[in-house]
Amino acid sequence: MHLILHNYFRSSTSTRLRAALNLKGLTYDYVPYALKERENETPAYLAKNPQGLVPALELEGGRVLTQSLAIMEWLEEQFPKPPLLPETALERARVRALAQMIALEIHPLNNLRVLEYLGTEFGADQAGVTRWFSHWVTTTFGPLEQMLATDAMTGTFCHGETPGYADCCLYAQLWNNRRFNIDMAPYPTIMRIFEACDALDAFRKAAPMQQPDAA
Numbered sequence: 001m002h003l004i005l006h007n008y009f010r011s012s013t014s015t016r017l018r019a020a021l022n023l024k025g026l027t028y029d030y031v032p033y034a035l036k037e038r039e040n041e042t043p044a045y046l047a048k049n050p051q052g053l054v055p056a057l058e059l060e061g062g063r064v065l066t067q068s069l070a071i072m073e074w075l076e077e078q079f080p081k082p083p084l085l086p087e088t089a090l091e092r093a094r095v096r097a098l099a100q101m102i103a104l105e106i107h108p109l110n111n112l113r114v115l116e117y118l119g120t121e122f123g124a125d126q127a128g129v130t131r132w133f134s135h136w137v138t139t140t141f142g143p144l145e146q147m148l149a150t151d152a153m154t155g156t157f158c159h160g161e162t163p164g165y166a167d168c169c170l171y172a173q174l175w176n177n178r179r180f181n182i183d184m185a186p187y188p189t190i191m192r193i194f195e196a197c198d199a200l201d202a203f204r205k206a207a208p209m210q211q212p213d214a215a
Contacts, residue, residue, distance in 0.1 A: 003028040004058035006048065008035050009211035010179075012107060013068040014055040015172035018206035019197075020072045023163060024079050028057075032213035035112055069103055072165060084164040094151075095159050098166040101144050102173045109136045110176070133180045137173075141187050149189040156196050163197055171197045175208050 005021070005028040007014035021028055033039040033054055040052045048064045049056040057065045057074075065071045076084050085092045108114070110133050118124040118132060148154045158166035174194045177184065184191045197203040208214060 001026075002060050004031055005029065005055060006031045006033060006045065006058065006064075007055040008033050008040075009208045009214045011035070011054050011112075012172035012176045013053075013103075013111075015175060015206055015208060016103070016168040017055045017057070017068045017071055018211075019168040019171055019203050020075055020084060020165070022202035022206055023082065023084065023168070024075055025082075026075070026079065030212060032211070034213070069099070072168065076165075082162075084168070086159055086164070091153065091159065094153060095164065095166045098144070098147070098158050099169040101140050102166075102169040105140045106136055106173060130180050134182060137177060137180075137182055138186075141190060145187045145190050148193070154189070157193055163200065163203070167193065167197050167203075170194060171203050171206070 003021075003026060005014075005018070007018070007030070009032065033045065035054070039045070040054060046052050048058065049066050051066060053066065055068055055071070057071050059065065065074055072084060085095055115129050115133065118129055124132065148158065153159055155161045157163045158170060170190065170193060174184075174190075198207070204210065
């Protein structure tokens with residue numbers, strides 16, 4: 001199947017989807033959009049994705065899938081091997097919860113649109129934007145660290161010894177954290193999982209600075 005990935009190198013949602021595609025062993029054409037230059041707001045891209053967000057995955061025949069978590073779920077259904085989610089319903093619920101803590105609690109408050117709006121509409125300077133970003137990361141990372149550190153289902157990765165759905169989200173978030181100099185010392189389990197992911201080609205090749213549009 002010919003896949004076209006519309007994305008941006010620094011976007012954490014794009015990073016998590018690149019990691020998922022790589023874990024599935026899927027190849028894709030890489031189409032970059034410079035978000036700060038509003039390349040994602042052109043009529044051509046809005047015709048594919050009316051939200052103008054990245055990533056979007058274009059399938060053969062022109063069908064376009066949007067929203068990274070929904071695309072990852074589609075990948076799991078369309079290409080079940082190797083799996084991103086564990087076998088049992090209970091385990092899948094755990095993994096989805098871990099992923100959603102990052103993807104739904106941290107990311108929506110800290111994405112580029114929100115950070116820019118803080119400056120343009122509320123006069124926040126860079127220090128203020130950094131405090132905002134750090135607040136929403138630490139609010140979730142405290143309980144996430146506890147949940148990962150105290151659950152026997154946690155292994156080398158978020159769930160057992162196989163990387164998957166939640167690891168894709170965690171890995172992408174850590175790259176965003178680095179841009180804002182988030183102190184990771186209070187989160188040794190999260191950091192250990194990130195390092196385990198970063199040792200694998202599927203994740204390392206998904207990292208922001210490995211992309212052709214990295215700057």
